[in-house]
Amino acid sequence: MSRYFPLLVFLLVGSIGLATTIVVYRAEEAAEQARFEALADDTVDRIGERLRRSLALLRATNAYFSTSRGTVSRQDFISYVDGLEIEQRFDGLQGLGFARFLPAGRERDVEAELERNYDWAIKAWPETDQDRRAVIVLLEPHNFRNEAALGYDMFSEPLRRRAMQTAIESGQDTASAPVSLVQEVTSVKQAGFLVYTPLYRSGTGVAYRAEPIGFVYAAFRAGDFHRAALERSDRLPLVVETRDTTDGQSELLFHSDGYDEISASSRFTVERKLPIAGRSWTITAHETKAFFDASRYWRTTVLGAIFLLLSGALAMVARLQVRAMEAAREIQALTEKAVEEKDLLLHETKHRIKNSITRILAMARQTALNSETLEDFSRSFEARMQAMANAQDLLTSSGRLNADLETLLRGELQQVFGDAISEGAVDGPSVKLGETATQALGLTFHELATNALKYGGVSDGDGRLKVSWELVKDEDHLQLEWIEERPGAAPDDGPADLSGNGGRKGFGTRLIDASIKLELGGRIEREFSASRSRIFISFPLAEPAGEDD
Structure with a gap:
């Protein structure tokens, strides 16, 4: 409603001004009508006076003839x-x-x-x-x-x-x-x-x-x-028409030049009866352009202009007032929103810090259990922490808490293999990952790359790595395939154990499973042989609903 308030003010004041201007205009019109009627009466009086003078002359002439009994020479x-x-x-x-x-x-x-x-x-x-x-x-x-x-x-x-x-x-x-x-x-x-x-x-x-x-x-x-x-x-400044209207007849005696054209567009009309020696004349008068004086309507013009300006000024003041109120409401809303966002940010920060600490503690425990020396622990734990840090950097640098899949993957491969990986080893469409998927895949790529470095022969040139992905199910799911090939290995004679743990699942494998299956709600398939390893990962891109830990 407030957005229409200035318009209502303008219309209300304008209506009052219009009504007042109309009243003044009609008063001026009435004054002009009265002025014209007085002018028309003066015209009729001129005609009547001239006739009376002529009739007096006629009576004097009759008296002159009477003195000589009609025998005037x-x-x-x-x-x-x-x-x-x-x-x-x-x-x-x-x-x-x-x-x-x-x-x-x-x-x-x-x-x-x-x-x-x-x-x-x-x-x-x-x-x-x-x-x-x-x-x-x-x-x-x-x-x-x-x-x-x-x-x-x-x-x-x-x-x-x-x-x-x-x-x-x-x-x-x-x-x-x-x-x-x-x-x-x-x-x-x-x-x-x-x-x-x-x-x-x-x-x-x-x-x-x-x-x-x-x-x-x-x-x-x-x-x-x-x-x-x-x-x-x-x-x-008028034109007249005189008609003899005795006994209901109407016969033209006289009309001014241009009478028909002027009378058709005139504003004022005055009609008067004039008795003439036993007959009745009807004189009709209309104003000419010379009758009107534009300066006579200055009151109407000034009053209308004043009310128009007043209407505009009040509407502008009302508009400024409405804008001030809207700005105050917007500031209040922004303040409330900022408070809500601050509380949400604090809550989210608390939640993420708790999750990150929990994950770090779990990785620390598991890394410690799978490390024979302090040096092994330090090296493995530092690498995993670096993977988490890289993923976090990607999230924060975008400003939108999402990361590009290819950038994340190349960053982890670069960290593990250096320049040993060719440009064609990575192939897939542009995919934006949410925060959970970025953290989970960052650790997953780190574990897979580390495993390929140790057991796949990728770093010494004997092995080849190929990572590809695609979007399926109306682009709501991501399918990723990680393939390591070792051309110089013995012919395949069944599945090979490349984990280095005698077939027992190590911490890296459990970390990958936890990241893909538990955090992302996806699935993972593994195929191993002496010459080839294939890891297939599939998960929905929508972030799963998390719980506060």
């Missing part, structure tokens, strides 16, 4: 409109005009009025199936667009007619649904709308309002009107 109207500075102060307002309202069939009256106003013959148009006409007889300021609308019967078109009928019924300013103005005579066209206010004869009373003498109206190009409101002094 064109020159007077030009002077009036010039004073308003429409083209400079009211962008999007295409013009102010007056449409004479009269029964169908009296077109000659309005055509005569048009000719008086503009000094050329202008026909009322288009043909209509309505019983009333509302023909434009005055429209200023004069330009090529407004000139194209002169004589147009607005009552002949359904959307305009509906707005005028509503104005008659309510007696109030009434806007039309989005229409295409007859002033749109170029290839670049915009949606437009008109606002009508009925003009009545002075003093006629409410009962006569069903029959106004005409309509004072204002024509607007929606695109120019919106752009003037949005780009009044400082360009707003």
Whole structure:
């Protein structure tokens, strides 16, 4: 569990930091949303304010016409409109005009009025199936667009007619649904709308309002009107779309350049309703890239970075603490292991010293019993002790308490025969011997070599020695063959006694049997003749379980 503790610390602190950062981020998002809503409200207010100013201008114009009972001359109207500075102060307002309202069939009256106003013959148009006409007889300021609308019967078109009928019924300013103005005579066209206010004869009373003498109206190009409101002094970092949504309908009036692309990826959306002279507009706003200020999110960035660094630092501290605890445990374990190994080493040393002393004492007794003089005893005992020492040297030099069989054998042969043994006399695979096998075979090789030196004729060149071995039984057993040949001896006529003891087993033979059979749990076979001696040894390589002596 401790190995995962730093990760848990990192995840816990990181989760707290993430949650806190998210809360701060959402608060900043809410602040940005509120800022954008305020900006959108300001935009809607700009549009609404511009419309209110235009409607106030329309009412003032209606009052101006009322003073003359609808008989305003064109020159007077030009002077009036010039004073308003429409083209400079009211962008999007295409013009102010007056449409004479009269029964169908009296077109000659309005055509005569048009000719008086503009000094050329202008026909009322288009043909209509309505019983009333509302023909434009005055429209200023004069330009090529407004000139194209002169004589147009607005009552002949359904959307305009509906707005005028509503104005008659309510007696109030009434806007039309989005229409295409007859002033749109170029290839670049915009949606437009008109606002009508009925003009009545002075003093006629409410009962006569069903029959106004005409309509004072204002024509607007929606695109120019919106752009003037949005780009009044400082360009707003948003795009808008305005739709006429009266009576459940949705007709486009205006949308900013690039609105579709920006709205598809925007984060904030604000929708507002704007009442316009009896109609309802829905204005939808989305932010542009200019709205965002990356510096506004510095709190989120700094807070997230602080918690990330804190999580990493605490995780690192926890990791160091875990490593310190692990190191302490490892040191404790190593200390306990060292104590155990020391006790084991002391016990093993005690056991081996006891075994070695026992073996040395036994060899000393037996050597003494088989030695005729002190000199014989000293020589034999010293040689056997040297064999034990050689075996021990091999064990300790390896550092692993094992010895190489060939090295052990050559060492004993070298000690007994010197350089009399050829390289080919020893043959076999590499075999590693345990401690018990090394000690046992060291003494065995010493006894066999000493016997071969005395009785086999190997040292004077008449005899030949051949030692070979192999691994059998899945390489768990070692089989070793020791052969001494005496080519110059008499022909074989049966087993020969080469022990020098009249057929009685000497100490060396008993020592070999004890080493192979008792210590190694193996077996040994001997074959002797006048010309040849063969010793066969087989034992398992696994160390037999010993007992404390």
